[in-house]
Amino acid sequence: MILSSVTYVVDASLSMKKAFGELALSKIDVVRETLIQVVPKVVEKNNYYIGLVVFYKQAFPLLAPTRDVRNIVNAFSRIRVLGEGSAPGNGLIEAVKVMRWNRGSKRVVMITDGGFNEGVPLDIAAIYAGSSSVKLHIIVIGGKLTDVDAVYIDRAIEICNGGKYVVSDKVQLVQAIYKATLS
Numbered sequence: 001m002i003l004s005s006v007t008y009v010v011d012a013s014l015s016m017k018k019a020f021g022e023l024a025l026s027k028i029d030v031v032r033e034t035l036i037q038v039v040p041k042v043v044e045k046n047n048y049y050i051g052l053v054v055f056y057k058q059a060f061p062l063l064a065p066t067r068d069v070r071n072i073v074n075a076f077s078r079i080r081v082l083g084e085g086s087a088p089g090n091g092l093i094e095a096v097k098v099m100r101w102n103r104g105s106k107r108v109v110m111i112t113d114g115g116f117n118e119g120v121p122l123d124i125a126a127i128y129a130g131s132s133s134v135k136l137h138i139i140v141i142g143g144k145l146t147d148v149d150a151v152y153i154d155r156a157i158e159i160c161n162g163g164k165y166v167v168s169d170k171v172q173l174v175q176a177i178y179k180a181t182l183s
Contacts, residue, residue, distance in 0.1 A: 003104035005065045006042075006181050007051035007095040008035060011112035012082040014056070018113075020142045021169045027141050030170055031111050032079040038177045039076065040069045046182075051098045052076065057085025057118040059094040065102050087119025088112055089126075092136065092156075096129050106134045108160075109180040113141050114149040126156035136160035137180035141167055 016028040025033075039050055049065035052075045060082075063075035088110060095108045108129065116122060129136055138153050145153065157164050163183065165176035 003047055003049065003102065004107065005049045005051065005099045005102040005104065006107045006109060007053060007065065007099055008039075009053045009055065009088070009091040009095050009108055009110040010079055011086060011088065012054040012056045012080065013086040013115065014081060014084045015086070015113050015115050017081050018142075026081075027113055028079060028081050030173065031141065032076060034170060034173050034177060035076045035079070036073055038174055039072060039181070042178075042181050043067055043069055043072065048181075049102060051095065053091050053094045053098065054079060054082065055087050055091030055094075056082045057087055059087060059090035059119070061094050061098045064098050085118040086112070086115045088116055089120035089122045089124060090118070092122065092125040092129055093120060096132050096134055099134070100132070106132070107181070107183075108134055108136050109139065109177065110136065111139045111141055114145040116149050116152060122152040123155035123159065126159040130159045130161075134160060135183075136162040137165070137183065138162070139165045139167060139173065139176045139180060141173060
């Protein structure tokens with residue numbers, strides 16, 4: 001039996017309040033609803049432990065890896081915009097910390113709209129994650145990345161042997177979450 005830990009790292013910065021695509025919902029609302037819809041199905045079909053970290057100018061672990069679907073849904077339902085600033089590197093570091101005692105494969109699925117301007121640079125945090133054998137997948141939701149953010153993301157996924165998904169609607173978000181979680 002192979003155990004896998006997947007920790008979702010969600011951007012909770014102010015920019016996530018903006019509308020997502022043609023939906024009336026904000027990016028953060030669409031992310032929250034999609035995670036609640038998709039992740040319990042993944043847990044039921046696979047032997048995965050799920051964790052959650054949110055970040056804005058700081059990062060906060062909200063859920064240590066667990067298979068308890070009720071706790072997972074409860075933690076995801078608490079995702080909301082926290083404030084200004086965006087420190088994805090700090091979010092990645094916290095995700096690695098919450099998974100440190102788990103055996104088996106370790107993945108981080110980060111969902112962000114970019115605008116990185118706080119904390120540890122993402123590519124530096126990726127060195128830490130890579131040294132802990134963490135695979136990093138980044139989903140960019142409904143936004144255009146700055147050239148600097150794109151470089152940080154590309155370096156980070158290269159260091160951590162992961163993938164990048166750029167999504168502009170909910171269907172693409174669902175597909176990206178499945179792909180990133182199961183790869």
